[in-house]
Amino acid sequence: MADHEAGIAPKARRVQDDSDSGLGLCGWILVITSLFFTVITFPISVWMCIKIIKEYERAIIFRLGRILKGGAKGPGLFFVLPCTDSFIKVDMRTISFDIPPQEILTKDSVTVNVDGVVYYRVQNATLAVANITNADSATRLLAQTTLRNVLGTKNLSQILSDREEIAHSMQATLDEATDDWGIKVERVEIKDVKLPVQLQRAMAAEAEAAREARAKVIAAEGEMNASRALKEASMVITESPAALQLRYLQTLTTIAAEKNSTIVFPLPINMLQGLIGANR
Numbered sequence: 001m002a003d004h005e006a007g008i009a010p011k012a013r014r015v016q017d018d019s020d021s022g023l024g025l026c027g028w029i030l031v032i033t034s035l036f037f038t039v040i041t042f043p044i045s046v047w048m049c050i051k052i053i054k055e056y057e058r059a060i061i062f063r064l065g066r067i068l069k070g071g072a073k074g075p076g077l078f079f080v081l082p083c084t085d086s087f088i089k090v091d092m093r094t095i096s097f098d099i100p101p102q103e104i105l106t107k108d109s110v111t112v113n114v115d116g117v118v119y120y121r122v123q124n125a126t127l128a129v130a131n132i133t134n135a136d137s138a139t140r141l142l143a144q145t146t147l148r149n150v151l152g153t154k155n156l157s158q159i160l161s162d163r164e165e166i167a168h169s170m171q172a173t174l175d176e177a178t179d180d181w182g183i184k185v186e187r188v189e190i191k192d193v194k195l196p197v198q199l200q201r202a203m204a205a206e207a208e209a210a211r212e213a214r215a216k217v218i219a220a221e222g223e224m225n226a227s228r229a230l231k232e233a234s235m236v237i238t239e240s241p242a243a244l245q246l247r248y249l250q251t252l253t254t255i256a257a258e259k260n261s262t263i264v265f266p267l268p269i270n271m272l273q274g275l276i277g278a279n280r
Contacts, residue, residue, distance in 0.1 A: 027064045034081045048082050058125040059087045072125040090125040094186060095136065099143050101194070102151075110156045113194040116167075118143045118174070119187040127182030135181050139174070143188075146173050163190045 038045045053059050053074030061068045063085050072090065080087060101115040120139055122128045128135045150170050151159060167188045174185040237243045
């Protein structure tokens with residue numbers, strides 16, 4: 001605990017410096033009196049003096065309203081004096097909470113609803129008790145305002161595509177603001193970005209139009225490539241007249257393989273002229 005408190009900002013250390021200034025004469029008289037009654041009522045008083053703190057908890061002991069030296073106590077057993085001592089338990093486990101949906105006006109004047117989740121834990125129990133009334137409530141309110149402030153400087157496209165960067169920015173801002181409260185913000189995540197229905201329809205229409213445009217371009221490129229291939233095929237067929245007849249036969253084979261049908265097969269004109277000349 002001493003090593004950790006050595007790195008705390010001067011503003012945060014002032015709370016503990018004030019608590020170490022001493023109890024004064026009247027304070028020590030009350031403490032000695034409480035200790036005397038504890039001794040004469042032993043062993044009944046032992047059940048009031050010994051407290052147990054769980055592994056994930058710490059206890060901040062106040063003696064006549066002042067925090068005892070040594071900071072937080074626990075886990076395990078610790079001793080308090082009746083009447084003069086009181087203590088507050090602090091949970092050191094990671095706590096998560098949802099940021100309620102916030103209606104935010106983005107930099108490009110688009111209204112969106114954004115919510116998120118924050119994970120934090122108490123890093124210094126003494127500061128969490130002495131420097132702020134309710135650390136959990138303050139962290140929740142600060143997370144809401146931070147979400148609005150950070151997203152208000154972003155465009156809609158940045159909010160939709162750069163969620164991880166926005167989350168890191170929020171985490172750094174929250175961690176710096178809650179450092180004096182003994183709070184460590186571990187993680188911030190953007191859960192959902194809800195767009196207005198009209199904007200969703202406009203974006204869907206824009207995306208559909210873009211896909212149709214790409215499809216038309218692809219179809220046009222296919223037609224161009226097919227026309228080039230047909231041109232090259234016609235040039236090959238022109239060089240060999242028999243190639244056209246072979247192409248006819250190949251087409252008939254393909255049609256007959258699919259289903260039974262009646263096929264009208266065109267005959268070359270020169271063959272008919274030869275038959276007519278032979279009859280004459």
